[in-house]
Structures are given as structure tokens and as C-alpha cells.
Amino acid sequence: MSSCDKDFAVVNTNPYALTNVNAGLLFSNAQRLTHAGSWEGEQTIVQQFVNAYNTGATAGFNFNEDNNNFNVPRWNDSYNGPVKLLEQIIQLTKADPTKANLYNQARIWKSFIFMTLVDTYGDVPYSQAGKAYLEAIFYPKYDKDEVIYESLYNEIKAATAALDASKDFVKEDMFFGKAANTTEQVAKWKKLGYSLMLRLGMRYSKIDETKAKNIVQEAYNGGLIQTNADNVYLVYNSIYNNPLNNGPRATNPYFYYLAEPFVNQLKTTADPRMKYVCGKYADPNQVLALTPDTTAAIQFGFPVGYDQTSVLKYPDYKGTKGTGQNYSQLNYTVFGSAVAPIFYITNAQTKLLLAEAAFRGWLSGVSGALTPKEYYEAGIKASFDEYALYPTNPVISATLQNSYISRTNVAYNAAKALELINTQYWIASLGNGAESFANFRRSGFPTLNPNKYNNNLQNGFTRRMAYPNEESARNNANYQEAVTSLGGADNLSTRIFWDK
Template identity: 45%
Template sequence: MKRIFIYLTVFGIVAGSSSCDKGFEEVNKNPVQATSVDPVYLFSNAQFGSAIATQNYQLQIVQQINTPYTGVLEGGNHNALSDPNSNANFNSLYLQNGPVNLLTTVLAKTKDDPARSNLYNMARIWRAYVFMVLVDTYGDVPYFEAGKAFLEGINLPKYDDQKVIYDDILKELEEGTKALDATKAIETGDLFYKGNIAQWKKLGNSLLLRAAMRFSKVDVAKAQTYVTKATDPANGGLLSANSDNAYIAFNSTFNHPLANYFQGTERGNVYLGHAFVDYLKTTADPRLRVISVKYETPGNPIATAGAEDTTPANQEGMPYGYNESTITGAPGFPGKIGSAFKYSQINRRTAGKIDAPEFFITWSQTQLLLAEAVVRGWATGDAKALYESAVKAHMAQMATYDVAATIAPAAQEAYIVANPYTPARALEQINTQYWISSFLNGSEGWANFRRSGFPILPVNTYPGKDPSVKDFIRRLVYPVREKSVNQVNYNEAVARMGADELGTPVFWDK
């Protein structure tokens, strides 16, 4: 019977293929599966996917978030190597359905389509942002061949010189921004501005300003040239209000990437850094009250965490240089409640909410960079006015987290009066405020800290740190798998760039 069944089956297939193929293709088509995708949906997914978790290294290097623990939470807290944590940016942004691949596909689908020219140029601008994050994090990375596995069969892309990548980033931002045209089709699927061209021009110019300022230590002429281009009003201007901020608004279904870190299983292990809390406390910064809290039972979910103390004078950030055992010997150790420590934590009702927004580039950051450019003589304007406006802008931005985080204009003005702008300390003041304005934007806060040297932070003296780290971590190492899977290109990058170590600086940090 088995042989007969096989024979009949084969006969049926042969007979069907020779005499009954009419309508075969139609029968075997999935009537509900999409055969093509509007590239704007790929673009919006790339925007959404650009919000990445940066807590284990970036936020700890700039001493805003801290944990004493070794193991799965280790990284910037101890200046230690941890592949699962250092590869987060690389893996997230180069993911098969991540921003690099999605944006590369959008560019390929829209490059020769005049009807989608705005989407094409928006994708150029946002791809430049994504690669700024990658280069700032790792140095040399796959760029010109990246995202082309499906399009061109390039599964092992070569790594490109980071300086060459940045030159192309400058070109893409300048050209892409100028090419945006409000008379052409508006891409309402855009998550930032619903395709508003005036705002996209501001975003492109503001990113160009950010990229230009990266050269402040290594190529002053190039920095000044591109600052001039970015600030030219004829090109569309810079971000000019908090309504221009580029961010992703999360919700109860699609949670912020750090939601589990602040609200979930790690909530009792994560604290605010001592330097961050101490600076806000010393300057009587009204942002401290809405960012920092001491919970009665810090290890519990917010519903059972008990009393919430937000009094600024009572806040205590966790110092660096300790692990879960030695922290008990830190000066002024406040003690424990169960397995959790009595240090201040991020407020889970404001900046630590599961649906907190993720900010990529803001009006406050942009004004501070412009203020620095004015101080350096690369742009015109009133540095003091820009500085004060930027500080107030970030304080006003806090309300985006929650109405409970609103800082009244009177409190904003009082802070400015109590902490006046001083020309002799302009660069330190401007970049220290940039550090605060970049709170939870770990990649940008870390990049600007390396570029500017501010704020002045105490060196983390943890005894088990990686030997390549002299003072602060300068870059993250490549994922371990790259050494074996993409070995030839990996080795070429390391030979050109320098050792694949935490202490090797990226090109603009030298």
C-alpha cells in the first residue's frame, strides 16, 4: 500500500503539472500577505528602532546612572569589558530589521522616485544620525556596504575609516537638508513631525551643527566651515522650540527601552550616580526634585514601594568605584532596605516611566552647541542668552515626561539668577549643562563629554578595571562574534584604527 500511495502521489503531481496548471499561481498566492511595503513604514520603523538602551556603559561612564553589581549588569560602572553590554548599539542598529538595514532599503526604493524625494532625503538625514551613534561608539564600522545583504548579497560588509564616514555624514546632512522641498509629497508616516519639511530642515541643520562640533579638537577649520553652513538662515535654521524636538513617544504597549531597567526586575539594582545628584543638589537645580526620589522600599514595584521622598536635600547618589560588597564601606553609606540600597533612584513617575519619551536631538542641546560655537568665534549671537534659553528649554522639556515633572518659569528663572553665566567659565558651563540636557540620552552625553572634557567628573577608581582605561572609557569594543564571523574586515579595521580596547579613542577624541 505504501508503494501504491507513493506512485499515485507522484502520478498526480506529474499529471497536474502537465495538464492542470491553469490558475496554479493564483491558487498558491497568499491573498492577505503583502507583496510590497510602502517605504515610509520602513522609515518609521527605523525611527522607532533608533531608541536603544545605553545604561550599562554610556550612562554609567558619564556618571548619571549607577549599579554596584558585577555580572550581567557590569560595564561602565567598573570600566570593565562585557560583550553582552558593549555590543548593544552594534547589534540593535545593525539588526536585520534595525535602522541601518531599513534605511538602506528606503534609500534604494526611493532614490529614483521623484514623487518620494522628501522621504529619500529624510532617510539620508536619519541614516546620518544612526551612523554618528555607531562611529561615536565604536570608531571604524561597516558603512558603505552596510545594510546591503538583501539588496546586493553583501553579508560580510567591510569596515570603513571613521574619518571617511564622518565626511560622508557631513555631506549627507548638508545635501539631504537642502534637497527637502515643501512643494513635494509630504510623508505623514514620519514619527517625528508627520513629514513637516520646515521642521525636518531644522533637524538636518541641527544634526549638521552637532556633527561639525565633533571636530572641535581635531580640525578647527572643518568645524567652523560646517558650523557656518548649519547656522545659515537661508538653509532653514536650527531647532527653535521644544516642539521641534526629535523624540519617540512610547506608550503602555510599546515601552521605553529602559523600562525594565527602571521599573522591572532590575529596579532595586539601579541608582542615580553620585556626581549627577551632587551637582544638581549643589546648584539647587529644580530638575533634581522631578528626576530623583528615595523610595521607602526601593526594590518593590512602584505600587508597593511606599513613601516617595523627592526632597532635594535628602537625595544621595551612589558613588563609583565599588561593587555590591565593597559599597558598604563607601563614605556616608546610607544602608540597605532588604536587598536594595538607600541611595536615590530615578523617579518612576516621571523620567523613569515605562512610556517615557526617548529624545534624540533637542532644542536645548542645539542652543548649547550654538552657544559654544559663538564662544569659539565660529558663529554669531549672544552666548549668554543662548545658554540661559537652553537651560530653561530643558527644564520646560521635563514636562514631556509627565505633568508632575513640570518646572515653573519662576523656578527656571531663579536657577539662572543663582547660577549666572560667566564668560571666563563659558565652555565648562555650557558643556556641563549639555550633560544635564542629555540625561538618559547616553550616546550623546558620552560623546560630548569626550569631545569637550566637561563636566569635570571624578575618575572611577574601581580596582578591577580594564587595563586599557587610563581615566574614562573612550570607545566600546566590537561584538565578539565579529572577530570570527567577519574576521578579515575586523582585522583590517583594528590594524587601521588601533587596538580593539575600551581605552582606544575615536578619531575626533584625539
């Protein structure tokens, strides 16, 4: 019944346990784990890409099906990855003046993650998200989508303004950690923050033009991304592969093709980016072992609304090839490479949003603002120049760039400005499906015909992804409240607040 407690604490302390956490390394991981999307997700909805085969499990947005396999990745990868990490970083650094810039960078990137989640699903867990460890909140409530957006605006505004060149340099930052000094890193992050604010402001264009204009002007005056050196992107290598491209590279490559509307857009405009994106292979299931034929004349996208069986009746069916279909796939040596970069916020996207803002008159009288035509052409050229960062380092010459923007079906035309600008945004955002999807819903461009594989969407388009099935099973009370808030239907046709 008796015992002693000599050295009790020492004996019962694990000498190998972590006693503190490097918040900077958590930040690196949060950036690295930011969900890159899925070719069978948003890019399929906006008809850039398609899985042509209906095997049951593969039926998703390609066939207007609500398939949990394709709804769940962005949710799980965001909440189980960067959301949890960023919330922890914020808690570790908010009271530490020596980590002020890391704290505000984490706030800005958290806003990016949640903006994408809202754009994808609508109402989502926000105020209570990522707090299972910190506050034992295992079943977070869902916040209203428009309320989250208001909070994101305030967070981006405050965090970006608070970045301070006299404070800490964040060497672990995977975007700008190689900056020469803190002044340069802070300047880059301020441009990132205000460019994200510009994107957020433009989301209001369908529902509140005055609000959109005010936020756009505020972002512009704060200072936006100016050159491709300011682009926000991640690079990959043979150990850490591009996660977007892993899907079609790893399993049954012959299932995957570029979609007809996207290939037609590139082909009919003689787009110099085409050969770095598209390729034909002697055997569509051996894409990693073969060299793609990038000859423009033989590139054809797989028709939207067809599968491997129904396509046999397509009026212009191109037939089979090898073990797959005789249609264009990704160029797996360049855009589809395992070491291709992933871009999140770019100079090209920023310039094209400014082109639309200028066209709408929202930059009228603003000091230094360019014309819609100047922003439009600068955005296209910035997209071309991004390709120098891809494998094989392709360079699109100034001659080709100028020839392209002078073509009749590309040249700026005020009568078709919104269509031209947003079609280019669609192309420039090819590797960022979430942004392609969001901007398509916001702008209505490019002009696409609905997928008519069936009538599941009543001859319309997918407007959001449905919540993961696990939410209705494990977080049912909060899930049901969110579905009611959305209008009573957790389906692909329900619109989020800015898509009215």
C-alpha cells in the same frame, strides 16, 4: 513523464504574500526602533547612573569591564533594525519623485544612526551595511570613521537642501507626521537636518577648529531648531513602553542607582529638575509600587568605583534600605516612567552647542547670532521646559528658572564658560546617553574623576565600546582590518578619530 503547465503561475503564487511594501510604514518602524541606549551603557560611563551590584554578568562600564552584554545592544539594535529598514526605504524611493521627501528624510535619519554608531565604536560597516537582502552582502567591510563622517556631512547637506514643500507629505513620520501641512513638516525636517549638521561640526572641535567653524556656520545659516516645538523625540504608551527605562524597571530595581557626581551636581545647584529625576524609596526593589520621596536633602548618589561589598568601606556610606541601598534611584513616576518620552535632537542641546560656538568666536559677525550668555541661558530654560512632556506634566516656573541661572555656581561666567556650558549639556542629555558620552569625550566636561574600581583603564575613562564578540567570530577578516585601522586594539581605551 508527461505533465501540463496549465495555470502554473497562478497555482504557485501565494495569494497572501506581500507584492509591494509601503516605504512610509518602514520609516515609522525605523524611527521607532532607533536605539535609545541603556542606563548601564553610556550613562554609566559618564557617571550619571550605576548598577551597584557586581554579580559577574552585571560587571560592565560600572566596573571598567569590557562586557559584551553592554557593548552589543547599540550595534545589534541599529544594524538589525533602522539601518536595514532605512537602506530598503532609500532603494524603494530614490527613483520615485512622488516620494522625494520620504527619501531625503530617510537619508537624514540614516546619517543620525551612523553618526551615533561611529561615535560609539569608531570604524563600522557603512557603505556595505544593510545590503544583505538587496545585494547579498552578508559580511560587510568596515569603513574608516573619519571617512564615514565626511560622507555623513555630505548626505545631511544634500538631503536637507533637497527637502521640498511642493513634494510629498510623509504622514507616517513619527516625529513630525502630525504637522499641519507639507510646508510645516519640511521646515521641521530642515531644522532637524541642520541641527544634526551643527552637532557633527562641533565634533571636530578637538582636531580641526577651522573645519568645525565652517560647518557650524553652514548649519547656522541653513536654519536650526528654534523652539521646543522643533524637538526630535518619540512618545510612548502602555503598549509601546520607553525602551531605555525598561531595564531598571523590569529586573531587580534595587541594583540601579543614580551616580554620586550627577546627584551632587543637581543638589549643589538646587536644580529644579532634580525632583523629577531623583527619588528615594522605602524599598528600592518596589519602585513601581511605591511613591518616591523627592526631598532634596535626602538625595545621595551611589559612589562611583564601588560595588555592594566594597561600598561598606566608603567614608560616607549611607547604609542599606529595604532590600537595597540607601541611595537615590530614578523617579519612576516621571523621568523613569514607562511612558516617558525619548529625545534625540533638542532645542536645549542646539542652544548649548551654539553657546560654545559663540564663545569660541565661530559665530562672530554672523547675522542674528546671540551672545554665549544668551545661548547658554536659553539652552537651560529649553531643558527645563522639556519636562512638561513627561508624565504628571511638571512645569518649572519662570521664577524657578531665573533663580537657577542666577546662582553663583550656575550663572554664566566667561572664565568658566566651556565647563558651565558642557556641564549643562550633560544634564540636558540625561536621557540620551550616546550624546552625553560623545560630548563628554569631545569637551572634557563635566570634570569627573576616573572610576578607580580597578586599573583596567590605567586610571582613565572608557573612550569607546568594543565591537560585539560575534563580529570577530563571523566577520573576522573585516573585523581584523578594522582593529588594525583603530591602532591594533579593540578595547575600551582606544579613541575614535575626533577624540584625540
